[in-house]
Amino acid sequence: MKSQVLTGEHFINGDEACAEGAIAAGCKFFGGYPITPATEVAEQMSVRLPHVGGTFIQMEDEIAAMTSILGAAWAGFKTMTATSGPGFSLMMETVGLAVVTETPCVVVNVQRAGPSTGLPTQGAQGDMMQARWGSHGDYEIIALAPSSPQEMFDLTITAFNLSEKYRTPVFIMSDEIVGHMSEKVIIPEGRKIKTFSRVKPTGRKDRFKPFQPGPLGVAPMPAIGDGYNVHVTGLTHNEKGYPVMSVDIQKEMMERLLGKIRNNLDDIILTEDYRLKDAEIVLVSYGVSARTAYTAVEEARAMGIRMGLLRLITVWPFPEQRIRDLAKKVKGFITVEINMGQISREVQRCAGIVPSFIAGHTGGAVVPPDDVLKIAKEFLA
Amino acid sequence: MKKNETEIMAHPLEDLVRMERIPHIWCPGCGIGSVFTSCLSAIKQSNIPYNQFTMVSGIGCSGRGAGYINIDSFHTTHGRAIPFASGIKMARPDLNVIVFSGDGDLFAIGGNHFIHAARRNMDMTVVCVNNLTYGMTGGQVAATTPHKAKSATTAAGNSETPFNLPLLAYASGATYVARWTMLHARDLADSIQEAIQRRGFSFIEVLSPCPINYGRRNKEKTLETLKKYHENTIVKNGANPAELDVDFNKGVILGKFIDIDRPTCDELYRKMYWPQEQGTAENRKTG
Numbered sequence: 001m002k003s004q005v006l007t008g009e010h011f012i013n014g015d016e017a018c019a020e021g022a023i024a025a026g027c028k029f030f031g032g033y034p035i036t037p038a039t040e041v042a043e044q045m046s047v048r049l050p051h052v053g054g055t056f057i058q059m060e061d062e063i064a065a066m067t068s069i070l071g072a073a074w075a076g077f078k079t080m081t082a083t084s085g086p087g088f089s090l091m092m093e094t095v096g097l098a099v100v101t102e103t104p105c106v107v108v109n110v111q112r113a114g115p116s117t118g119l120p121t122q123g124a125q126g127d128m129m130q131a132r133w134g135s136h137g138d139y140e141i142i143a144l145a146p147s148s149p150q151e152m153f154d155l156t157i158t159a160f161n162l163s164e165k166y167r168t169p170v171f172i173m174s175d176e177i178v179g180h181m182s183e184k185v186i187i188p189e190g191r192k193i194k195t196f197s198r199v200k201p202t203g204r205k206d207r208f209k210p211f212q213p214g215p216l217g218v219a220p221m222p223a224i225g226d227g228y229n230v231h232v233t234g235l236t237h238n239e240k241g242y243p244v245m246s247v248d249i250q251k252e253m254m255e256r257l258l259g260k261i262r263n264n265l266d267d268i269i270l271t272e273d274y275r276l277k278d279a280e281i282v283l284v285s286y287g288v289s290a291r292t293a294y295t296a297v298e299e300a301r302a303m304g305i306r307m308g309l310l311r312l313i314t315v316w317p318f319p320e321q322r323i324r325d326l327a328k329k330v331k332g333f334i335t336v337e338i339n340m341g342q343i344s345r346e347v348q349r350c351a352g353i354v355p356s357f358i359a360g361h362t363g364g365a366v367v368p369p370d371d372v373l374k375i376a377k378e379f380l381a
Numbered sequence: 382m383k384k385n386e387t388e389i390m391a392h393p394l395e396d397l398v399r400m401e402r403i404p405h406i407w408c409p410g411c412g413i414g415s416v417f418t419s420c421l422s423a424i425k426q427s428n429i430p431y432n433q434f435t436m437v438s439g440i441g442c443s444g445r446g447a448g449y450i451n452i453d454s455f456h457t458t459h460g461r462a463i464p465f466a467s468g469i470k471m472a473r474p475d476l477n478v479i480v481f482s483g484d485g486d487l488f489a490i491g492g493n494h495f496i497h498a499a500r501r502n503m504d505m506t507v508v509c510v511n512n513l514t515y516g517m518t519g520g521q522v523a524a525t526t527p528h529k530a531k532s533a534t535t536a537a538g539n540s541e542t543p544f545n546l547p548l549l550a551y552a553s554g555a556t557y558v559a560r561w562t563m564l565h566a567r568d569l570a571d572s573i574q575e576a577i578q579r580r581g582f583s584f585i586e587v588l589s590p591c592p593i594n595y596g597r598r599n600k601e602k603t604l605e606t607l608k609k610y611h612e613n614t615i616v617k618n619g620a621n622p623a624e625l626d627v628d629f630n631k632g633v634i635l636g637k638f639i640d641i642d643r644p645t646c647d648e649l650y651r652k653m654y655w656p657q658e659q660g661t662a663e664n665r666k667t668g
Contacts, residue, residue, distance in 0.1 A: 029472050031464075050654040055471045057650075060497040064464035067457065071437070071468025074455065075476070079468070097458050224435045224453040224469060225476055231399065231448055233456035242402060243448065243456075 004052045005190035014152040014179040018082070018108055018172065019044035021156030024193050027106070028054035028077040031068035033061055033087060036120040037176040038110035041082035062087035066094040069105045074232065076223030078160055078197070082108035084176075085118065085127055088134070095169055096135035097234045099257065102167035102211065102219065104198055106159045109171060110179040113338075113363030123176035124363030125287055125338040131171050132316050138254065140261035142268055143171040143316040145286035149183045155313065161196040162268060166260055167218050173315060175338065177288040177366065201228060211253075212239040217260035261317055270313035271322060275301065279308030281376050282326055283359075284347050285336040286312040289367055293336045296359075296372035305376055315343065323350035334359050334375055336367050355379065394421045397431065399451045406445055410596075410603035412563035412589030413443050416510050419566050419587075420481060421450065423573035434477045437466040439491060442517045442591075443483035443510040450481075460491030463498045466505050467646075474647040477577055478505040484525040485515045488544055492524070499553035499582050504645040506576040506583045509546065510563075512591035513627075520594030527627065531598040543627065550584040551622040551639050557583035558622065558639035562610040563590075565635065572637065580645050588627070 005024045012020070019041050022030070030049060032042035046056040055072070059065040062083050069079035083091065088109045098105055109131065113124035127134075131143045142162050146155045156172060163170040201208050201220035210230040212219050219239075222228040235243035236250045261268065275297055276282065285293040290311045300307035310326065312319065323333070323346075332355040335344035344358035357379065359372040392398070398421070407413050424434060431452050438447035440459035447454040457465045462480045470478045480487075487495055487509050498505070514532055515521040522532040522539050525546065529538040550558045557576055561569040569587060576583035590596060590606040613629045618636040625634050644652075 029468065031468060051656065053655070055650065056654075057467070057471050059464060059467070060493055063461065064467070064494055064497070067461040067464040068468030068471070070457075071455070071465040071470075072472035073468075074453075075469045075472035077472050079472075093458055094461065224473065225432050227432045229432075229451055229453060231454050231456070233448060234458060235456065242399075 005193065006187050007189045008187060010185045010187060011182055012149060012185050013040065013182045014146070014149040014174060015040035015110060016044045017149040017152040017185045018156050018174070019048060020185070020187060021153040022080050022106065022160070023048050023052055024153070024187065024190065025157040025160035025195050026078050026197065027080050027160065028052070029069060029072035029079040030054070030056045031059050031065040031072070031079070031081050032056070033059055033065045033083065035062070035084045035087045037112055037179050038082045038084045038108060040179070041108055041110070045080070062090040063094060066091035066107070070094065070098055070101070070103045073103045073105050074224055078104070078164065080106040080108065082110065084110050084112050084120070085114045086116070088127055088130060092130070092134040096137060096139070098169040099135065099139045099141065100234055101232050102221070103169070104163040104167050104221070105169050106156065106163055107169055107171050108156070109173055111173065111175040119364045121176065122364035123288060123338060123366070125173070125175055125289060126342070126363055128173060128315060128337070128339065128342040131173055138258070140258050141171065141316050142166070142168060142261065142314065143173045144270070144313060145173045145315045146178055147287055147290045147311070148178060149181060149185045152178060153185050153187060157193060157195065158270070161194070164196050164198045165218070166216065166264070167198065167221055168261070171316070173287065175288050205229070209239040210241050211237065213256055213260070216264055217256055265317055268314055268317060269319045271319055272311040272313060274309040274311065276308035276310060278306055280306045280331040281379070282330050282333050283307065283309045283336055283372065284312065284323070284333055284343065285309060286315050286343065289336045289338055292367050292369055293372065296336070296369040299369055300373055300376055305380065307376060312343070318346045320350045323347055324352070327351045327354040330354065332356065332379055334372055336372055338363055338367060394418065394425065397421045397424060397451050399449055402449055405449055407442060408593045410590065410592035411442070412512065413446070413510050415563040415566060416508065416569065416587045416589055417446050417449065417481070419570040420446070420479070420508055420573055422570040423577060426570065427574050427577050429477060429577070433475070434479065435469060436479045436481055437462045437469070438480070439482040439486035441483040441486045441515065443481065444486055446481040460486055460489070461494065462486065463491060463494040463507065467498055467503050470503055470505055471647055471650070474504070479577070480505055480507040482509065483516070484509055484511040484513070484546070485523045488546065488549070489524045496549070496553040499550055499555040499584070501646040502554060502556055502582045502643055504580050504582065504647060506573065507585070508573060509584070509586050510589045511546065511586050512589045512595060514591050514595040516591045516594050520591070520598060525627070532595070533598070545622070545626050546586045547584070547625045547638050548622040554582070555584045555639065556581035556641045556643055559584070559637040560586040560588070560625065560635050562588040562614060562635065564607055564610040579642070581643065588633070
């Protein structure tokens with residue numbers, strides 16, 4: 001059997017690295033639909049999955065792609081799909097089904113400039129709020145933002161692990177630039193890659209409740225055919241999984257769904273500090289924009305401006321407390337992102353009275369470091 | 382009086398029903414319960430262990446079917462039962478997958494998925510309860526509502542033309558196509574059993590009354606509908622799918638129309654894509 005993990009040094013693009021990360025994490029099912037600039041993820045998965053005993057299927061649209069991975073997840077497998085803005089929009093209703101049925105799966109969004117068909121071949125970060133609020137109703141979600149092909153590999157594994165641990169869909173919020181950028185990607189030996197698989201139930205099958213929280217607020221998850229006779233519905237349901245149309249059960253279910261994320265923030269939230277210790281101006285950035293932000297920090301420091309960077313690896317749940325803590329000691333925040341104000345609003349919300357700006361861009365290109373420096377200089381003047 | 386005379390006998394299908402969820406939501410005079418019973422009978426008489434089955438439903442009155450069967454069952458989003466079921470089937474070809482849903486769910490919002498699953502010969506049994514309307518939302522016009530029939534959104538009658546579902550299924554590539562009414566309980570159960578035990582995409586349309594939201598508007602009482610099912614239908618196995626429009630004035634044709642054997646989607650995928658050594662149980666372990 002061909003090795004599941006392609007250990008070694010590779011020169012591959014972000015989309016391919018994402019697919020390799022999925023394989024290394026133990027993904028066995030991919031339901032896809034072609035869309036620029038995420039197509040390479042599907043292509044790579046179609047080639048790789050059969051060699052690891054997995055299944056690739058190209059569905060008739062993104063709704064079907066997203067739905068198929070939920071079915072396959074309940075069949076007992078780690079599953080993934082990948083898309084970009086228009087497909088992400090189509091998947092949104094099913095994302096809600098995944099949240100409420102607590103179905104682990106990974107959804108990759110290689111963002112392009114929107115709205116609508118927009119700039120299919122050019123990057124943006126305009127779907128960040130859609131990732132948070134795109135499906136109807138109230139919920140918590142996990143979203144990670146890779147800044148390099150290496151992180152497309154690493155964070156895809158993290159996404160699977162979080163997804164399996166918390167029984168929730170996890171987004172990889174990438175973008176065209178990182179997706180199509182080729183860099184060195186180091187794939188470690190399989191045995192050195194930490195992977196986590198969903199906890200399976202034990203004990204009496206007739207008494208099992210598929211939505212009764214265990215440790216971390218998460219219930220064990222059986223696969224179809226294990227004999228637990230589970231019923232799974234998108235309707236508001238009790239711990240047994242049966243629909244109950246009541247305010248009380250809605251509250252109980254929602255508190256559990258929200259709680260399993262909100263009560264485990266320290267485990268879920270990943271950030272990286274860069275020259276933050278003495279910073280008076282803090283850049284907040286993620287994904288490809290963080291690369292711009294590094295450059296901006298270097299150039300600002302060369303000019304004598306004490307600038308630092310908080311890079312969000314986990315974008316959702318948002319690291320609110322971290323921003324609040326920083327706000328106590330810095331002069332201002334600048335959020336660097338390829339949109340006209342999404343994560344910057346979260347930063348502003350948490351910054352309180354500390355001034356908060358955006359170095360944004362309408363999409364199709366990165367934010368030039370000069371734009372960041374200009375805002376910083378004007379603010380300090 | 383002896384003790385056992387006072388005891389209520391268990392329903393013969395009770396082991397397949399989530400009894401704690403009874404009573405069900407279906408209205409008096411509704412036909413879905415009868416179709417559901419035929420479906421359970423088919424499962425039982427197939428003698429296949431229950432844990433080798435799974436049922437997937439979409440949204441609507443018929444979509445509640447998955448909530449009452451006591452096997453692993455999924456009540457998904459509107460129109461998406463088939464892609465959910467396709468994910469299950471491709472991941473676990475050993476499972477016997479039944480989609481139980483309504484005409485609105487399967488053929489309006491979910492129409493695209495239906496034709497593609499049929500084209501792929503996805504190995505599943507699709508039971509469509511066709512009550513000619515959107516029952517749960519109060520009787521709006523459907524893709525199956527007869528021309529000129531009244532509905533909540535066609536007060537002066539339906540100006541559109543309905544689908545001929547068996548023709549659509551056949552044209553899309555379904556390898557088993559049948560139609561019954563809920564009154565033909567035994568034929569229906571046998572047909573579903575046959576579909577379960579064969580390979581490939583099987584489609585069974587079941588005509589079923591919605592007296593509250595369709596019957597009342599069209600001045601048709603449940604018993605009249607059943608009488609039509611009895612008197613204005615003819616069983617014609619192998620009938621030409623093009624002649625299967627639902628028109629009770631002409632007479633509605635029932636029976637098994639298509640039964641072709643061809644390799645399924647999962648069989649062909651594994652044959653063409655999996656290297657020899659991947660077929661082992663070891664590599665198909667879940668988790």
